Amino acid sequence: MDHVFTIGTIAACLTTAAFVPQVIKAHTSKETKDISLAMCVLLASGVMLWAIYGFFLHSLPIIGANTTTLALALYLIYLKKKYG
Amino acid sequence: MDHVFTIGTIAACLTTAAFVPQVIKAHTSKETKDISLAMCVLLASGVMLWAIYGFFLHSLPIIGANTTTLALALYLIYLKKKYG
DSSP states (O other), X not given: OHHHHHHHHHHHHHHHHTHXXXXXXXXXXXXXXXXXXXXXXXXXXXXXXXXXXXHXXXXXXXXXXXXXXXXXXXXXXXXXXXXX | OHHHHHHHHHHHHHHHHTHHHHHHHHHXXXXXXXXXXXXXXXXXXXXXXXXXXXXXXXXXXXXXXXXXXXXXXXXXXXXXXXXO
């Protein structure tokens, strides 16, 4: 079961970390035209529900990973609103 | 526990569905300049591991949601490579 836990942990790190380069790119280039606002909003809503799900399950990794992604998605929405 | 299951299911649907409008936008506009390739690659790697995790856990929802996102992320990488 240890290997399965490791795979899940790496998976969680990768899918959370995925939005860091996107936020950095949007922040530095000030260009967000090609990014879908719907993607950002659906993603933010989804990870917020994942965090609530983790709260009910008392799962700190689920809460942690998803509140991090939520913060990144909300900042991406802010940048998208700012730069269009 | 039923409400928690419902929250998790809606969360899974939202985070999977999030990439549909992004793929549609990139496909129709043929513009992917502002999309981070690193995001696509990290996302694809992450959801592939999530699918493997789901396979070990015999969880069809985890496998289904993540292979769907994997297909969307791979197509986004293809579009990004094509349009730059």
